[in-house]
Amino acid sequence: MNVTELVMGGDAALFMSGMNAHLLDFLASGYNYWMAVVLMMIGFYITLTRSNLVKKIIGLNLFQTAMFLLYISIGNVANGTVPILTDKPGALYSNPLPHVLILTAIVVGIATTALGLALAVRIHEAYGTIEEDEILDAEAGDS
């Protein structure tokens, strides 16, 4: 049995082969995956289209948050409880590994955001602006 089936109690299998299911069921079966994709694309769009460097970083954060959501969804086991050691030996619990992994990724994300904002501050000191088009104009004037 693969993790996809384990995680969503068979819902994920439906999610993957949703063509033969009712469309609403299909969308509802993995709505957190859909939300991850939508959030990711919003973040990606902001990062690519906004000229303001801080807004680019906000977009990047959204992109990363979507990735966290995806990982956390992977760890969920249908009807599973919190993965804490208890007296009951047969308890069904969520898979804690993706959650631990994403904790590392969150730390990486914070480091990236901090560095990105620090660079934005330095760029503001050097160019007097954090609008990318104005920076490009200034650079074109330089060379």
Next chain:
Amino acid sequence: MFVAILPAALLTQLPILQVAIPLLAAPVCVLFRRGRWAHDFSLLVTAIASIISVALLQFVFNGGVISYALGGFAPPWGIEYRIDSANAVILLLVSVSGFLALLQSRASIETEIPEQKHPLFYTAFLLCLTGLLGVAATGDAFNAFVFLEISSLATYALVAMGKSPRALTAAFRYLILGTIGASTFVIGVGLLYMATGTLNMSDLATRIPASPHHAVIQAAFALIIVGLGLKAAIFPLHLWLPNVYTFAPAVVTTFLAATATKVALYLLARFVFVIFEDASFAGTLLMPLALLAMFLASLAALQQGNVKRILAYSSIAQIGYMLFALALASTQAVAAAWLLILTHALAKGGLFMAVAGIALQTGSSNLDDWKGIAKQMPWSAAVMVVCFLSLVGVPLTAGFVAKWSLLSAIFSTSESIILAAVVAGVSLLTLLYAGKVLETVYLGTPDEQNATANLREAPLAMLLVALLVAAMNIYFGFNGTMLSDLSKRAALALLSGF
């Protein structure tokens, strides 16, 4: 030779020491009050890392694969460091490049970076080294992401320390694209975990063939290739590279040009050949990208007026060569890819070292300011000649060994004539931009207002290391068997698993 000297207990810990020593040394650098001490300390650390990588390579060469269970948790549940011939070569490349780049660059660091920032600079440098070594050493897909980000974050900081304010914008753009690449990669890894329940690379390799056409696995494959493609600057994901190489401090450019993109390429090869075992897909997707990179980046290099930028576009073209060899996907071709990785590091490393020396003395890396500079700086110019010849692949240089092995791999394919013609054509373009630079350096007459007459040769330490690298380019041209042996072993390790 090193294997015999080291005690057995230490020997079994080498895979983790390779990564842990630079990692633990990095914060120590902050404690030094003087940049000079931090420099000597970092030099010592990179020397130790180089010795460890030589010992590992020798061990792997004699005895096969080393599997190291981190913290004593057995794989596939614990994190495994797995050293085989393919990544032992990469570990050697990264640690020796780090050592030589630092050895060469004391003078250039002192002029380019403010004194009070030196300890922090070396901290970032060692962290970057740690990350690259970690990516090469690890056998765990998520661990590879963490190290990829350690090296990338350190690289953004290093690039931003360049003198020009444009270094800041180059670093920012690299940060945005690099983070998108790393996130894409880690989403792919997450999907792989979802489909297989494991993160260990060898374990993934045994589980994926059971369901190779599963939609989740195919999506993971696509995301991982795009993510690593951004890190490796594979065309058309190369946009961050030219400005980074042009505006970063000289030593950072030398080190990155020799190592960073190659480590990402190694990881890509590991995923394509070992984990997904889908070489035909790699061929159809990556071959056109490789050919486009070779042509377009070489043409772009011809149009640049800044020497660092010429070399940056040349790097994108050479990454195209490596990808081209990987896309052919035969044992011979993958061996050629490893040869290209090694010889390109030698040639481009040497070139950026010579450029660092000349740029330090002239205060510019614009080709127009370098007219006739060979009169004042004959040795630096000579290093450039040798390394450019190696880059083009002229016989009796290291580059020739690699290009020859690529051609032999091409001739065992079905479309050999067309592909060989393309490779020859791109080599001609390389010759053109090499010729453009060398013509200016040797035959150009300095503009009158330029006071190049009283310029002196680069500082002795910079020059000696650059000459050493140039000599290596020639030595491996005469004696290519060692490099070819290493590359053959690497290719066998990737394609047949031993």
